[in-house]
Every structure is written in structure tokens, then in C-alpha cells.
Amino acid sequence: MEDYLMLVVSAIFINNILLIRFLGNCPFVGVSSSMSSALGMSAAVLFVNVLASLICWILQKTVLDVFGLEYLQTLVFILVIAALVQLVEIIMQKVAPPLYRALGIFLPLITTNCMIFGVAVLNIKEEYTFMQALVYAISTALGFNMALILLAGIRERMDSTARVPKLLQGVPICLITAGMMGLTFAGLLGLAK
């Protein structure tokens, strides 16, 4: 039990996937300009991350390891994740239209998110069991969501009130803000593996 707790705290706060591991930084900058899109993205990431890393874990253990195809891991994972997201989108449009509309554009956006692929690979590299992989996928997604929502809040407030110099407006000041958030969280490094 303590192991799982450590895994959760580590994935969310200490080795935050966005701020410390620097995975999935495109949506971090791209979708954080408004709180509503950040929330949509968060929900979609949580959903896809869990699904994709579990499928990849199963695939690794039942196919790649068995047939000695480990060297194809990167290619296979990318292909499977892309197809999986497409498949989920098609099914969701039919089965759960409200959910489809809520996640909307964010679902296909995540297809090529490096964080999804990163978590799938990390699960294998760290030799997690199925349960550990599940917990790790949920907690990394939560860590991603926390960082994204924090940045969206800061940017919304900054856009309306701060006097940002013209040459720093938009993406530059966002990158500086993200860097400062990264530095803040780097203060926690070493508290857990």
C-alpha cells in the first residue's frame, strides 16, 4: 500500500510528467490559454493515458516479450496508440455522444502527445506490474492536469491584468511562467524516487 502511495505522490508532485520530465509540453503551452479548454484537455488526457498505457502494457507482455520483438516497441506503441484513439473516438461518437462532444477536439489532439507514449514506455522500463501501471497512468495524468490547470489559471489572470512587455506577450511569457513552475517543483526533487 505504501508503495502505491509513494508512486502516486511521486508521479503527481515530485516527478511531475510536465514540469520535471518535460513530456507533453505542446498541449501545456497550446491549450493553457483558457481554463475551459484546459479542463477539457485534462479530462481527455486522463481518459486516453490510462487506456493507452494499459493496452501497451498488455501488448508488451503478451506479444512483444513472447516473440522477442522488444526492439519494435517504439513503432508498435505509436501505431497502437494512434489507432486506439481513433477507435475510441468512433465508438464514443455512437455510444456516448455527450462525452464525445465534451472531449471534442482534444481527443485527436492527444494521439501524438509524447506524454501518452512516455508513460507507456516508462511502465515497461520501470518493470511495473499491471496494478502499478494502472496507478502510475492515473497519477501521471493527474500530475499533468494539475500543472496544466495551474498554468491556465496563471495565464488567464496574466492576460487580463499584467502589463507584459510587447515582445514577451503570448507564448514567450507562457514559457517563462512554465519554467518558473518547473523550478518551483524542482525543489521537491529527491523526496521520492
Add this chain to the structure above:
Amino acid sequence: MGPVTTAILAMGGLGVFLSILLGVAAKVFFVYVDPRIGQVADVLPGANCGGCGYAGCSDCAAAMVEGKAPVNACKAGGASVAQAVAGVLGISAAAAEREVARIFCKGDSARAERKFKYMGINDCRAAMLVSGGDKSCSYGCLGLGTCVANCPFGALSMGEDGLPRVDDEKCTACGTCVKLCPRHIPKVVPVSQKAASLCSSHDVGKLVKEICEAGCLGCGLCKKACPEKAVEVVKFLSVVDHTKCTGCGKCFEKCPTGIIQSLVFTVV
């Protein structure tokens, strides 16, 4: 079999398997999308302003086709777009009442007091963060022109007296100013509305009297004077029901603040 052949076979097999899977899924979970939705979306302005209350033009088009939204739901497009949508859907468009935004505050720089001199960023939302704005009245227009700067149709301008003006011709009632104003001063009303109490203050009369010469005291004299019972006093603020108001002007005469012509406007 060398690793190259294995890799090619494995990846090729996986690719074929996944494409078949996706192809089958697309057939099994096929969702019929009404082709008229696309046609209606083409007719709409495509600005995605959100004035209709839907997430965007295509969302609004879907609602129109399903009959959940009237053909004139697009406020920014106006009558011409409503006609075009009606043409696509094969129904007749009922003539919709045109709406415009109105500024519900008359406390200009001469008549409304200020608590302190605000010297920050020229934006009402920023001014609101400094102890709730510099105006003594916590409901009045701050006059920094956030609505003017953000009006997508250029229908707003800042008057000499520090209050925004609405150009009826240019205003499309998209509601952008309504959403942006931190004090919700602009409101969208039918263009034919004849009278309105142009004040947003829910303060009690005594307080209003101290801080603003152009505020509604909530005394209710207008309510008593109205022969059509079109005026209600809601939390010390008189509100005119435009469906009942005939524009007779009886309330204008009774209003005790003495600046009644500016509190109630007449649209010809």
C-alpha cells in the same frame, strides 16, 4: 528469417490488422450526420462568437437543424442569415425582433463620485481588482472601456463623459460586452423597448443619493405612476417590462432624481 524481415512482417501485419479494425468499427458504429447541418453552418457567419449560447457556429447549426434552436438564433447574422437558414431548412422565418445592447448606467464623471484615483492598467477588469474599482457606486460603469476595446463590430465608443455609447446601426447584440463587463452594465434589449431605468445599482436609496446623482433610489414612484403596470422594483432598482411598456412617459415625470430624461431613454 532475419530481424529485418521479422520487423517488416510484424509491422505490416499490425498495420493491416489495425486498419481492418478501424474500418470495421467505422461501419459498425456509423453515425448518420444530417447533411443539412453542414449547409446551415456554411450560411452562418462562422465567427464562433458564442452570442447564440452554443459552443460555436457548427453547434448552433446542429441545434437549428434538430429544431432545438429557432432559425433566427444567430444574433450576429441578423435577419439575412435567418432567411438563408430558413431557405436551407425549407421553413419560413418569422421576423425576429432586432436587439441592441444598452448601457445601464448614467453615472458619468460629473455625477458619480469616485473613492480614489485609479492609475493602473486601462482595463475595467484590472480596475475591479483594486478594492473593487474606483467608483463609489459598486454597481456603476467604471468607464475604462473594456467593452469598447473588445466590441467585435466596432459598435461601441467612449463618450466625453466617461460612459460608453452604443451605435444602434452597428450593434448586432452578440453579447460580447455583456460577458466582458465585470459589472454587467451592458444589457441586450429589444430595439423597440421604449423606456428603461438606466441604472444597475441595488443599493438603498439613501446610499445612492450620497454617491451618485444619476442613480435609481428604488422609491417606486415610477411603479405607481405606470398605467400599464410595466415597472417593477427589484431590490431597490426599478425594472421596465418591455412587453407591457407603451412609452407613455408618465414615469419620466415622477422620477425624483430630477435627471429623469437621462434615466429613461426613448427609442423612436
